[in-house]
Amino acid sequence: MMRSVSRVLAPLVNGATRGFAAETFAARAGEPVQAINETNRGPSGIINVPTRLLMGPGPANAHPRVLAAQTLPLLGHMHPPFLKIMDEIQGGLRYLMQTDSKYTLMVSGTGHAGMEACIANLVEPGDKVMVGVSGIWGERVADMSRRFRGNVIELQAQLGSTLSYTTLKENLLQHKPAVLFLCQGESSTGTHQSLAGLSEICKQTNTLLLVDTVCSLGGVPLFADAWCVDAIYSGSQKCLSGPPGAAPLFFSQKAMDKMQRRKEVPATYNLDLNLIGDYWGWFGKRFYHHTGPVSTFYAMREAMALVAEEGLENMWRRHNEMHHQLWDGLKSLGLQPFVENDADRLSTVNTIKVPEGVDAMALIKNAMDKYDLEIAGGLGPTAGKVFRIGVMGFNAKPQNMALVVEAFKDGLKQQGKLKA
Amino acid sequence: MMRSVSRVLAPLVNGATRGFAAETFAARAGEPVQAINETNRGPSGIINVPTRLLMGPGPANAHPRVLAAQTLPLLGHMHPPFLKIMDEIQGGLRYLMQTDSKYTLMVSGTGHAGMEACIANLVEPGDKVMVGVSGIWGERVADMSRRFRGNVIELQAQLGSTLSYTTLKENLLQHKPAVLFLCQGESSTGTHQSLAGLSEICKQTNTLLLVDTVCSLGGVPLFADAWCVDAIYSGSQKCLSGPPGAAPLFFSQKAMDKMQRRKEVPATYNLDLNLIGDYWGWFGKRFYHHTGPVSTFYAMREAMALVAEEGLENMWRRHNEMHHQLWDGLKSLGLQPFVENDADRLSTVNTIKVPEGVDAMALIKNAMDKYDLEIAGGLGPTAGKVFRIGVMGFNAKPQNMALVVEAFKDGLKQQGKLKA
Numbered sequence: 134m135m136r137s138v139s140r141v142l143a144p145l146v147n148g149a150t151r152g153f154a155a156e157t158f159a160a161r162a163g164e165p166v167q168a169i170n171e172t173n174r175g176p177s178g179i180i181n182v183p184t185r186l187l188m189g190p191g192p193a194n195a196h197p198r199v200l201a202a203q204t205l206p207l208l209g210h211m212h213p214p215f216l217k218i219m220d221e222i223q224g225g226l227r228y229l230m231q232t233d234s235k236y237t238l239m240v241s242g243t244g245h246a247g248m249e250a251c252i253a254n255l256v257e258p259g260d261k262v263m264v265g266v267s268g269i270w271g272e273r274v275a276d277m278s279r280r281f282r283g284n285v286i287e288l289q290a291q292l293g294s295t296l297s298y299t300t301l302k303e304n305l306l307q308h309k310p311a312v313l314f315l316c317q318g319e320s321s322t323g324t325h326q327s328l329a330g331l332s333e334i335c336k337q338t339n340t341l342l343l344v345d346t347v348c349s350l351g352g353v354p355l356f357a358d359a360w361c362v363d364a365i366y367s368g369s370q371k372c373l374s375g376p377p378g379a380a381p382l383f384f385s386q387k388a389m390d391k392m393q394r395r396k397e398v399p400a401t402y403n404l405d406l407n408l409i410g411d412y413w414g415w416f417g418k419r420f421y422h423h424t425g426p427v428s429t430f431y432a433m434r435e436a437m438a439l440v441a442e443e444g445l446e447n448m449w450r451r452h453n454e455m456h457h458q459l460w461d462g463l464k465s466l467g468l469q470p471f472v473e474n475d476a477d478r479l480s481t482v483n484t485i486k487v488p489e490g491v492d493a494m495a496l497i498k499n500a501m502d503k504y505d506l507e508i509a510g511g512l513g514p515t516a517g518k519v520f521r522i523g524v525m526g527f528n529a530k531p532q533n534m535a536l537v538v539e540a541f542k543d544g545l546k547q548q549g550k551l552k553a
Numbered sequence: 554m555m556r557s558v559s560r561v562l563a564p565l566v567n568g569a570t571r572g573f574a575a576e577t578f579a580a581r582a583g584e585p586v587q588a589i590n591e592t593n594r595g596p597s598g599i600i601n602v603p604t605r606l607l608m609g610p611g612p613a614n615a616h617p618r619v620l621a622a623q624t625l626p627l628l629g630h631m632h633p634p635f636l637k638i639m640d641e642i643q644g645g646l647r648y649l650m651q652t653d654s655k656y657t658l659m660v661s662g663t664g665h666a667g668m669e670a671c672i673a674n675l676v677e678p679g680d681k682v683m684v685g686v687s688g689i690w691g692e693r694v695a696d697m698s699r700r701f702r703g704n705v706i707e708l709q710a711q712l713g714s715t716l717s718y719t720t721l722k723e724n725l726l727q728h729k730p731a732v733l734f735l736c737q738g739e740s741s742t743g744t745h746q747s748l749a750g751l752s753e754i755c756k757q758t759n760t761l762l763l764v765d766t767v768c769s770l771g772g773v774p775l776f777a778d779a780w781c782v783d784a785i786y787s788g789s790q791k792c793l794s795g796p797p798g799a800a801p802l803f804f805s806q807k808a809m810d811k812m813q814r815r816k817e818v819p820a821t822y823n824l825d826l827n828l829i830g831d832y833w834g835w836f837g838k839r840f841y842h843h844t845g846p847v848s849t850f851y852a853m854r855e856a857m858a859l860v861a862e863e864g865l866e867n868m869w870r871r872h873n874e875m876h877h878q879l880w881d882g883l884k885s886l887g888l889q890p891f892v893e894n895d896a897d898r899l900s901t902v903n904t905i906k907v908p909e910g911v912d913a914m915a916l917i918k919n920a921m922d923k924y925d926l927e928i929a930g931g932l933g934p935t936a937g938k939v940f941r942i943g944v945m946g947f948n949a950k951p952q953n954m955a956l957v958v959e960a961f962k963d964g965l966k967q968q969g970k971l972k973a
Contacts, residue, residue, distance in 0.1 A: 163749030329583030
């Protein structure tokens, strides 16, 4: 399909009288229509994608039914049948997050857009933002909060563990921040931050509790209302078995009140939740704000249906069981968790210490070359120190745990590092 | 699949010893695991979407091959075969925009995200931003530019026409703005802004020329390099026959230099182009910034292949021919263009005057009910005054023009308004 020969178009006569080329192509008067540059013409042929089992920290493989929904014909972004699909997504998110709040939606963007939507709208210039840092997501939230002119206080957890209730309590009482950020599932370190007891203190200090659940939502318990969480963002491509490109959001009434009381609009129009909320019908009538990603929302409607059909209790149990099956296998090979304390260990993204003398990159490469299987390395503070295995969504099933263990076994064996 | 009965889980014993429920579901110590709220459980069943012909201002129907690509298995967002797909998209955009610039990519978001990426990165606090307003897109860019603390000067075009070379020249010379924004295709009014002659003045005033091509890219001529355009954003769901959810971007070296010389980082992390550029390999090595929308990028790779296969010259000609076929039919019914001057009229989004005494909503409803055909009303300054018909991408073909004309004929006939 590539052609290397340039086609020279008739040059356009300047001024009011337009030449042939302009008429033909609807160019405007005076705009020089000229030879088309064919250098970059491409790509050619049909797209071809290898089939891989994505057992890293995400994306996990999407459910085939979810992918199939993306072939359905597009609807207009304001057509009633599409608005109904958006309503179904909102309902599904309420169930998934265990809330009766009106304020759920999917951001038309990736998990990072969800994170930024929360920060940009909840943080006003000068607000104290206390950020729990147990890996790169805390670091990123701190960075974003500074960009939106928050006054950031970072609480650093020890690498591979989480922040204790006592530390959080002391700091909350001392600083009384407007927002407290915690990462429930920290995919860079494999830690699971407990939210126990925080709602009481946050009420006392008038602090909004913002929680990152990108890699944990649907995989581990979360009760947004009962735990008095004020804001949640998540990702579509982890435990929810969707493609990346949509970010679940939730806000409590208290968080919504703060957003509506803002002295100035957020710097971002694209993620201004008072306007996006209008598109999702938070305040009654629906108004155009942007064109939702129609295919991706079809996919996420199906992802929500899968959650409803399986049921949260079954989902949480399945993720936990697969996590244990994985570790039973890994421990039988002599591998050890990076997160030493059981109570800090995340079930959906698992960090595995790279044993002394093992070439992690070679093991990862072997798994991909031989089994089309993704095993991931570390990220940020864990780079070079760990392997990461996702136990998420459609991929959280016995055959995949077995293959991951097999791939580790094979990789260690090749390096003569298998403890018999 | 909906169940109304709540299941009460064993409550968790507080403290270090975790109860049965916590073990089963991997809840953290002290977090109250409780009855699951089944109220919002849903949605149920398989998604069902009506088939409609989307002849409004977009989304247009996506090409089936483009939609089909979205069923392919996900790849990791940093896997080499996925990075290759991103490279192919970049190449395709270079051809489409007629540039050899390194700096093309797709923003992981909708057209609004593309617009905001340009503003957030090109505009520094205090910069003079001259915004050509010929409809709602100029208004929106003005709003965004203020949010990012630009000093906005609006140039208002007369409704249904565009800004003249003389007006633009005089204002550029007077204000010497850092950025000039123009909307090549203004979908709210159906106008086509000429860019003729502007590069000379912009060079003189050291102004970056930023152009909205959301509904025009691929449909009308654009030569980014030859016309010395500095920045372009576009949409995926118009003339490119893709789903919404990705926004083509382009920057000249001059625009890139300004972004790299910024005194402070932009307020947005999510759309910080120095970081997103790293993901797309603008500066050599590739770094993780966010997880690209994998399925949507598959789709856009196919959309780029369709452009390359048809060829720009053929695409431009086809859009122009269909525009004329449409108007031949509409004029035979006595309908008149809202944009009176031929030279201002956009071929990809067509605005049609609502004739005196015609009930526009009834005509639109008839087209949808009888033909599953979308005819759109006005937006912003044209609300209630016009019908809007898109002639874009996969939909720009003779049978669709014929059906649109037929639907107008039928609608007018029903209202006794057909001029014989």
